[in-house]
Amino acid sequence: MLKIIKRLYPFNRALVSAGEDKAMNIISEYLPLKFIKIASGTKCFTWKIPDKWEVSAATLIDEVTGRLVADYKNNPLHLFVGSLPFEGVVTFAELDKHLRHKCFFSKNKNAIPYVFPYYNLDWGFCLSENQYKKLNRKHRYKVSIKVAYKKGYLTIGESVIKGKTKKEILVIAHVDHPYQANDNLSAVAVAIKVAQEIKSKKINHTIRFLFLPETIGSIAYVARRIKNLKNIKAVLVIDILGNKNRILVQKTFDGKHPLNYACESSCRNLKLKHEILEFRELTGSDELIFNDPKINIPAVMITTWPYEEYHTHLDNPSIISKEALENGRRLILKIIRNFDRDFVPRREWVGPLMRGKIGWFLDKRPEDWQLELFGYMIDGKRSVVEIAQELKMDVELALNFAEDLKKRKLLK
Known part of the structure; x- marks a missing residue:
């Protein structure tokens, strides 16, 4: 697997x-x-x-230092899955609206979150906590997201x-x-x-x-x-x-x-x-x-x-x-x-069933009590699993018992 x-x-x-x-x-x-x-x-x-989503490239660059902050080619999860296209230079305040850096459970500061705004489309990038902390709040950032939505x-x-x-x-x-x-x-x-x-x-x-x-x-x-x-x-x-x-x-x-x-x-x-x-x-x-x-x-x-x-x-x-x-x-x-x-059983016998004669007296509790009561609960409406549920009985035990009785023509 x-x-x-x-x-x-x-x-x-x-x-x-x-x-x-x-x-x-x-x-x-x-x-x-x-x-x-x-x-x-x-x-x-x-x-x-939705339309078919295709990605050509996506980068986020610090315009002041030229440092590459995120690149789709290095890790595709840097880009929102389903991101809209965008080209432009933005302030950190504007960029921050399009960044995700919080993870559900991971405490690893290098973990990049996976984000998918499929049904509320937007452009954006995902960064690890460590990457996010390194961003200079006074710098501007060059965003290039080359994606296309086509019929598919x-x-x-x-x-x-x-x-x-x-x-x-x-x-x-x-x-x-x-x-x-x-x-x-x-x-x-x-x-x-x-x-x-x-x-x-x-x-x-x-x-x-x-x-x-x-x-x-x-x-x-x-x-x-x-x-x-x-x-x-x-x-x-x-x-x-x-x-x-x-x-x-x-x-x-x-x-x-x-x-x-x-x-x-x-x-x-x-x-x-x-x-x-x-x-x-x-x-x-x-x-x-x-x-x-x-x-x-x-x-x-x-x-x-x-x-x-x-x-x-x-x-x-x-x-x-x-x-x-x-x-x-x-x-x-x-x-x-x-x-x-599973099936709905119907009784064909009358009176208490002599289970010992057919190999179904197990000499075990609670199984023997459950098998005894199983016969009483057959009403032609409830299935084997439903009866087992009411008795808190193992489903396989109930099914094996019912199938054996059916073979013996004690059940329909």
Whole structure:
């Protein structure tokens, strides 16, 4: 997975850009991808697809000393991602309105922040704290930003693994954020590996992997198929999975959907350190789009955020933990598998079930109590995962039990 991240890292992956398209082409070497192209200017609900952003050069020079303060060629993150063009000489007071030097978490005074005013366009540069402190407040500065906005196409990469039914599970990983490795190439790499593994397994749901720009990509995707969303039963938004931190699962908007418990139980089953929070309680990504009341598709966010290098030039492949990537891969696979196996059982037996006769007396607490009560809670309405949630029961134990009873024709 780290090799995938290293291959995708060197591109300027702005929302609509040549770098984003190059990254999509590399992903297509690992998975069969259908490219969905949406033209600049296309309205998507209250949003609009932006123009294609191209950078030729960008420099910031102290006019008095001739010192080169920042150069896009030395570090592309010196320039606002999506910056407008600008040529001119400005005072420090004017320049300061267009500078960013504060980082979210990093205490490293040499860290250059990553800034992207996509939806409130402006020109500007990013400097480290140390670079910013060296600026002479009495000098004037020569600004040269040679960029162009042109008509282009937002690209969505779609890889579909067909199941036995038309019911769908979406797995979404955003590909944008130039020169950021953990955010979000780590999740892109995990999604690729999960897709490769699922291919060889028998599944009920159709699994649809989407690789797209964050926010606007999901908005555009939903807008395109707004009349054909009913088959989507769950969405996993995976974002930042490459740092050593606990797994964070943020629930669906209603907080009650069985997808939430499938995630929680999968974390416990794998013995992963984890935290379960409410919808967008700490952070957020494209789950916002799918949980919208007018769309109403249950979506969770799975991440290992936060981390010190977040949104700085220090978020590069060297900080990625192979162990964290592997934990992410195992978890996403298990969640998909558990949710995919879920069904609504219907009892075919009468009276207490003699579990010992069929090998399901475990002589363990609380498992035996849970198995006993499981049979009482089958009502033809609740699914296996929903029953497991009410009993605080391991989802895999519940699914294994229910599937075995189904094979024995004790359940429909």
